[in-house]
Amino acid sequence: MGLSANQWGRRSWGVFPGGSLGEYNLPPELSIVLSHGQGARVYDTEGNEFIDYTMGWGSVILGHAHPKIIEAVDRQAKRGSNFSYVSEPALRLAEELVRAVPCAEKVRFCASGTEATMYAVRFARAFKKRDKIVKFEGAYHGGNEFGAISLFPQELLDFPTPNPTSAGITKALCSEVLVAPYNDLETTSRIIAENASDIAGVIVEPLHRCTTPLPGFLDGLREITRKHGILLIFDECVTGFRLAYGGAQEYYGVVPDLAALGKALGGGFPVGAIVGRADILDLCDEADLGREKYVWFASTLGGNPVTAAAALATLEELRRPGTYEHLFAMGEGLRNGFRVILSAKGIAAQVLGDGPLCALSFTDEKVIDYRTAFRADRAKGRAFALGLFRNGIFLNPMSTKLYLSLAHGDEEIRAIHSVGRKVLGEISS
Ligand SMILES: Cc1ncc(COP(=O)(O)O)c(C=O)c1O
Secondary structure (H helix, E strand, O other), X not given: OOOOOOHHHHHHHHHOHHHOXXXXXXXXXXXXXXXXXXXXXXXXXXXXXXXXXXXXXXXXXXOEOOHHHHHHHHHHHOOOOOOOOOOHHHHHHHHHHHHHOXXXXXXXXXXXXXXXXXXXXXXXXXXXXXXXXXXXXXXXXXXXXXXOEOOOOOOOOOXXXXXXXXXXXXXXXXXXXXXXXXXXXXXXXXXXXXXXXXXXEEEEOOOEOOEOOOOOHHHHHHHHHHHOXXXXXXXXXXXXXXXXOOHHHHHHOXXXXXXXXXXXXXXXXXXXXXXXXXXXXXXXXXXHOOOOOOOOOOOOOOOOHXXXXXXXXXXXXXXXXXXXXXXXXXXHHHHHHHHHHHHHHOOOOEEEOOOOXXXXXXXXXXXXXXXXXXXXXXXXXXXXXXXXXXXXXXXXXXXXXXXXXXXXXXXXXXXXXXXXXXXXXXXHO
C-alpha cells in the first residue's frame, strides 16, 4: 500500500504516452492504475482507496457502479448492444431530451462531446453558409480543431487572433476561428460586428470551465448573435443535466439555437448529442443528400441502446425531487469550506464554480476569463492538486476542476477539506 512507482504504473508508461489515457500529466510515481470504483470512491490495483473528485470527468453523476445503471445496462446488453439504428431506448431518450432541454426541438446522437460540438459547428456553418466561428479563449470544446485552438495559449495574442494549443492544426483551420475574451461583451461585440458577414456561430461554455458568467454576458451574447443573424451554440457537455435538469440554458434563462451534450447524460457510457432548432438539425435529413445545405452526419455508436438505457436510468434518478438542491448544497459547502480554510491561512486564492463544480485559482485577482486565471500562481495550483492526489483525493491535476456526484456527501466533503488544509499548509510554508 502507499503511492509509489509500481509495476502497474510502469506498464502504463510502456504503452500509453504520458502513462495515461490523456490529459492527466501525473508524474511517474503517481501513475496508478485503477481497479474499480464504487459510489464516490475509486480503488487502485495496489488496494489504495481514493475519494473521487473527477468522477469520470463529470460523466458519472450518480456515482460509480450505481445499481440503477447496472440494472438498465445489464437488461439492455442482453437484448443487443448496438444497431446503428433507432431503437426503443434511443427514441425514448431523444423524446426526453426534447422535453428537458429548452432549445431542443430535434436530436442527433453521437458518441462523445468532441463530436457533438464538431457537428454543432458544422450545422451552424451549413445553415448560415459562412465559415468562421467565434470561440472564447481558454474554452474547451473537446479535442476537435476549434476545441484545441486557444485552449491553453502560453502566448497571449491580440483578440481575435487564434493560437493553436496543439500541433497538427492547419493555418487554414485557424483562420476560420475568431477568439474572444469570455465575460467581455464589449470586445466580443466588436469582434462580431467587424466580421458579422463571415461568422456562422458563436460557441460558448455557458459556465466557462469553472468561471461564472458576469450578469448580462450570456443575455448579451444572445442579443448580439440575434442582431447579426449568427447562431448561438451552447457547449453543455459539462453543464447539461448538472446546473439544472435542463442545463445551463434553463439555469441562466438564455436559450441558444443549438447545444452540444455529453458527459453526465450517458451515466458513464460513451455519449454525445446535438440538440436544437428543427430547421437547423433537419439539414442532415438524408433525403437532402446533394442539396446545397445538406449536412453529413453519421455515427456508428451514436444512440446505441446500452448508452441510451444508461442515460434513461441516469435521467430518472436526476428527476427525483431534491436532486439539484442537494447537488447545489454540496457544491456550496465544498466551495465555502475552502474559502474559510484559505482565509484562515491568509492564502490569496479564488474559489470558482457553481452547482456541483469547484476549482481553486491561486490569485488575489477576481477570475473572470482565461487571462485572469493565467496570471494566477499555476505552479502552486499544480502542487495543490498533486498534494491532494498523494493524500487520497483522485482528481485530474491538469483540469483542477472538482466534480461532485450524487454519491458524495458530508463525509467526502469533510475529507477533502481536511486534506486540503494539510496540503495548503505544506505548499504555503
Ligand atoms: C465543455 C466540454 N466540451 C466538450 C468536451 C469533450 O467531451 P469528450 O471528452 O466526451 O469528447 C469536454 C470534455 O471535457 C468539455 O469539458
